[in-house]
Structures are given as structure tokens and as C-alpha cells.
Amino acid sequence: QVQLVQSGAEVKKPGASVKVSCKASGYRFTSYGISWVRQAPGQGLEWMGWISAYSGNTNYAQILQGRVTMTTDTSTSTAYMEVRSLRSDDTAVYYCSRGTGSGAYGLDPWGQGTLVIVSS
Amino acid sequence: QSVLTQPPSVSGAPGQRVTISCSGSSSNIGSTYDVHWYQQLPGTAPKLLIYGNNNRPSGVPDRFYGSKSGTSASLAITGLQAEDEADYYCQSYDTSLRGVIFGGGTKLTVL
Numbered sequence: 001q002v003q004l005v006q007s008g009a010e011v012k013k014p015g016a017s018v019k020v021s022c023k024a025s026g027y028r029f030t031s032y033g034i035s036w037v038r039q040a041p042g043q044g045l046e047w048m049g050w051i052s053a054y055s056g057n058t059n060y061a062q063i064l065q066g067r068v069t070m071t072t073d074t075s076t077s078t079a080y081m082e083v084r085s086l087r088s089d090d091t092a093v094y095y096c097s098r099g100t101g102s103g104a105y106g107l108d109p110w111g112q113g114t115l116v117i118v119s120s
Numbered sequence: 121q122s123v124l125t126q127p128p129s130v131s132g133a134p135g136q137r138v139t140i141s142c143s144g145s146s147s148n149i150g151s152t153y154d155v156h157w158y159q160q161l162p163g164t165a166p167k168l169l170i171y172g173n174n175n176r177p178s179g180v181p182d183r184f185y186g187s188k189s190g191t192s193a194s195l196a197i198t199g200l201q202a203e204d205e206a207d208y209y210c211q212s213y214d215t216s217l218r219g220v221i222f223g224g225g226t227k228l229t230v231l
Contacts, residue, residue: 035220037166044122045158045166045209047220061219095165102213103220106156106171113165 002026004034004096004111011117012086019082020114022096029077030054035099035107036070036081038092048094050101051079059101086118123148124210124223131229132200140226142193142210148221150191153213157186157195160207160225169208170195197228205230 007021022034036048049060051070058070069082079096094114097107125143132138142155149155157170168177170186173193185196193212197204210223 037222044225045211045222047222050220059219062217097166102153103156103211104154104172104213106168106177106211107158107166107220108168108171108177110165110167 002098002109004098004109006094006096006111006114009115009117011119013120014086014088014118016086016118017082017084018086018116019080020094020096020116022079022081022111024053024077024079024098027098029072030074032098033101034070034072034079035097035103036068037095037097037107037110039095039113040089040092043092046092047103048081050099052101053079057101083116086116088118090116091118092116122224123214123217123221124212126208126210126223126226128224129227129229131231132197133231134200134202136200137196137198138200138228139197140195140208140210140228142195142223144191144193144212146191147216148191148212148214149188149193151213151215153215155186155188155193156211157184158209158211160209162206166209200230202230204228 033052035050096111099107158166159169160166173188174186
């Protein structure tokens with residue numbers, strides 16, 4: 001079955017970077033893109049950006065421009081998302097999800113989520 | 121503040137029908153882009169519930185129904201069950217922001 005499995009929880013200090021992985025299985029990785037979505041404690045869903053697994057083209061949310069980088073490794077069907085210059089308000093559960101650049105057809109499935117805590 | 125507006129909470133008794141609204145604008149729901157809905161049970165990842173305004177993925181009961189009209193969309197849930205208690209999010213694409221957008225989420229309580 002189609003599945004996305006993410007890396008484990010991270011605790012980082014302010015100013016540091018974090019890189020989360022998302023390993024896909026059960027479908028042709030390069031036929032879809034990967035969106036990243038985060039959810040701060042008790043808050044709603046925030047789209048962070050999207051990467052095409054076929055071309056590597058990216059589209060980042062304006063609020064994160066310059067601090068986030070999304071990449072893929074087609075040899076291992078894995079997507080990566082890195083956030084730099086972490087702040088306390090980056091504390092959230094980070095999700096990856098399969099989808100198109102516009103989110104057409106919806107985002108499906110979702111990874112299990114990776115908790116990132118930013119604290120001094 | 122989310123680009124798509126949802127009520128923070130709705131509630132209903134078992135067996136009843138509830139609707140959750142999602143209000144947008146001409147740059148998102150009112151454009152050619154579809155609306156999708158997600159269900160997030162406590163402590164779990166979101167799950168696609170409705171795609172393309174009114175389509176259910178395999179395995180989603182037909183008690184869940186989506187619709188879109190103009191710059192708004194709605195999710196209706198009939199025959200409420202205790203297991204439906206969750207957060208629900210609408211999602212579309214915004215041509216001005218050039219990105220995927222979500223509603224702020226609606227907490228459904230089954231009384």
C-alpha cells in the first residue's frame with residue numbers, strides 16, 4: 001500500500017537547523033510531488049511548500065522563503081525538508097504528504113508526523 | 121489567520137446531521153481550484169476525506185458529503201457517530217499566494 005514514513009522526533013536549540021525525512025513506498029515516487037505541512041501545538045495546518053519528485057522543482061510558502069529547503073533522493077524514494085535558523089515558534093509536528101503542486105486531488109496519504117521542539 | 125474561514129466548532133447528537141462551512145474568495149475557492157476536506161482524529165495525522173469538492177476516497181462512508189458553490193464549500197456529515205468526533209479542515213489553492221491553503225479547522229463534538 002502507499003505509505004510515507006517519516007524520521008523521528010527532534011529537539012533543537014534556537015538558531016539551529018533541522019532536517020526531516022519522508023520515505024515513500026507503494027507507488028512510483030517520481031510520478032508525484034511531496035507537500036510539507038506543519039501543525040503547531042493546538043493549532044491548525046500550515047502548508048510549507050511542495051517539491052516535484054520528478055523534476056526537483058519547488059514552491060515554498062512565502063512565510064518560509066529563505067529558511068526552508070526541500071529536496072528528494074529518487075534512488076531511495078525519500079523526500080527531505082530542512083528548516084534553518086529555528087525559532088521557538090517553529091515548534092510543531094511536521095507532516096509530509098503526496099500530492100500535486102496545487103494540491104489538486106487532495107493530499108494523500110500523509111506521513112505519521114515528526115515532532116520538532118525548539119527550545120533553549 | 122487562515123485564508124479560508126471555518127467555524128471553530130460544531131456539535132450534534134448521534135444520528136443527527138451537521139454541516140461545516142468553508143468560506144474563501146475569488147482567488148481560491150471561487151477560481152477553478154477544487155476544495156478538499158481532511159479529518160484529523162486526536163493525536164493522528166490528517167486523512168483525506170473528500171477530494172475534488174464532492175468525491176470520497178475508497179473506504180470513506182457515504183455519510184460524508186462535500187459541496188462547493190461560488191466562493192464557499194461545505195462538508196455535511198449525516199448519521200453522526202461518536203467516532204466522527206475530530207477536527208476537520210478544508211483545503212484549496214490560492215492564485216494570489218501561489219500556494220496551497222487550509223481553513224483554520226473545525227472541531228466536531230458528538231454530544
